[in-house]
Amino acid sequence: MKAPFFTRHLLAAAIFSSVLGLSACGSDSDSSDSYQNSRVYLSETTYSLNQGDYQVTNANSIKVMSYNMPGVAGKNVKATAMVMTPKGEKPKDGWRMVVWAHGTVGVGDSCAPSKNGFTNNRFSAMADQLLAEGYMIVAPDYEGLGTQGIHPYLNLGSEARSAIYAVNALKEHYKTDIQGNWMSVGQSQGGHAVLGISEYAANDASYKGTVAGAPASSLGYIITQVAPSALQDLVNKGQQEVAIEAYAELLAYAAYTAVGIKAYQPDFDYQSLFSERAAKVAVNAEGTTGDNGICLTDLHDQFAADIRNYLRSNPNQTVLNYPGLDTAEFASNQTLQKFLAYTQPATKKLNTPTMIIQGTLDLAVPFPVTQSLVEAQVKLGSNINFQPVVGASHTQAIVTKRPELVAFIKKYMPAQ
Incomplete structure (x- = not known):
């Protein structure tokens, strides 16, 4: 069976989220x-x-x-x-x-x-x-x-x-x-x-x-070196749809990772890792109870739809301008950074x-x-x-x- 379109174009996506996700393991x-x-x-x-x-x-x-x-x-x-x-x-x-x-x-x-x-x-x-x-x-x-x-x-x-x-x-x-x-x-x-x-x-x-x-x-190397340049390369090649799918996948994995931290740290404010706009989609990973979050394909599709809506409303912007992860918060969040240093299989x-x-x-x-x-x-x-x-x-x-x-x-x- 051929892999879904968005899965076949993920140079940054799955790994970026994996990096973020592994931060939950440090506890x-x-x-x-x-x-x-x-x-x-x-x-x-x-x-x-x-x-x-x-x-x-x-x-x-x-x-x-x-x-x-x-x-x-x-x-x-x-x-x-x-x-x-x-x-x-x-x-x-x-x-x-x-x-x-x-x-x-x-x-x-x-x-x-x-x-x-x-x-x-x-x-x-x-x-x-x-x-x-x-x-x-x-x-x-x-x-x-x-x-x-x-x-x-x-x-x-x-x-x-x-x-x-x-x-x-x-x-x-x-x-x-x-x-x-x-x-x-x-x-x-x-x-x-x-x-x-x-x-x-x-x-x-x-x-x-x-x-x-x-x-x-x-994963620390991949998130800081590979992911940003990979998405930029897709944009430079005019592969906007591929970039949208990849970025949507990245955000879906990041949302699962951030929500997963709550399994051992219930007060973790995972929404602070996202822009206000992206956070409204990210919360669907958790759902209302933590047990009724939506699955990967649906969450990916929601992020992809929001990125497309953003680009339609901002025709002079590119995929990389979509307000997804708050990179400053990501870099300074001690829970995440501790785990990035801790985890490596x-x-x-x-x-x-x-x-x-x-x-x-x-x-x-x-x-x-x-x-x-x-x-x-x-x-x-x-x-x-x-x-x-x-x-x-x-x-x-x-x-x-x-x-x-x-x-x-x-x-x-x-x-x-």
Whole structure:
């Protein structure tokens, strides 16, 4: 499936917002990883939306599991994950598990993957192939998506714990049906998440490896150097519509990020990061309760419409003149700046084998940024399998490298 127009032209957008978003992660306390709960698993219901062009066909059952996990605010919270069991005979010692970490959808509960049908083959085709090989699939919604509370968007620790405690819940509930070993695969926001999983599960002997597609990194550099010049370049080339779509996407991600900070700092005034005009759109990311915010496509469309209205009313202005983010407030906001300095995935040697997939024409996560991350990890002594995909975009690369992805999982965690 071809990516939406605005997704294909994002040299600044998704990454800019990722930078801003990661600022929410700085409040994480390592003490939350000592969380103990006699009951992690809570319940399961049947997933009933497996239909349409991208349905998963090789699952014997698909459930939506509820479980407990430590939240970013320091309290236990309820989370959800899809659980897919394969057809065919179970291995004698139980199933191995593959965690899928999804990309950006929004922060409102209606955006949770478990509340929607499958909309692309990045997940469904990969899931079908892994299920056919005999792996169980675990797909967390992430903290606050589909459950009470604001989703702390792009919070590295929260993403990691959403996966780790989903796995713990499955081990608790399925007992001898589970062999125990697991790996993780993620794309975009999920690429960032699985690098977090690798860090937070470093002492878990049952965690066997990571596949990260287009993971966000070096975000401070990107926001200060790449994003402004990229939008200006689009304007200079006369690609106004592309620039509008890219800027709208940037603002949508920035809004989710800013709202996500409220998950652990409820009094955070995220509207101050935007102009008065843009703030009126940004509030729709949160909605009226924090649980009823609108999802990515709709928020993007609202920002794009407002940018077009601004240009119609100000015909002598360009996209860059649209009053979006308040750059002065962004630069001086201590909550944001602290986190920009704090957060960067894969800063330590990764303990398990890691495949990193990256398209050379990725306009959301530039190839040189991921290449630098890989080179730094190699110097640290990490076992990195780098898979550049020449000519591939942000969403194409992981689809193109699906055979290599599956082979990597089979190598380091045979299904039986």
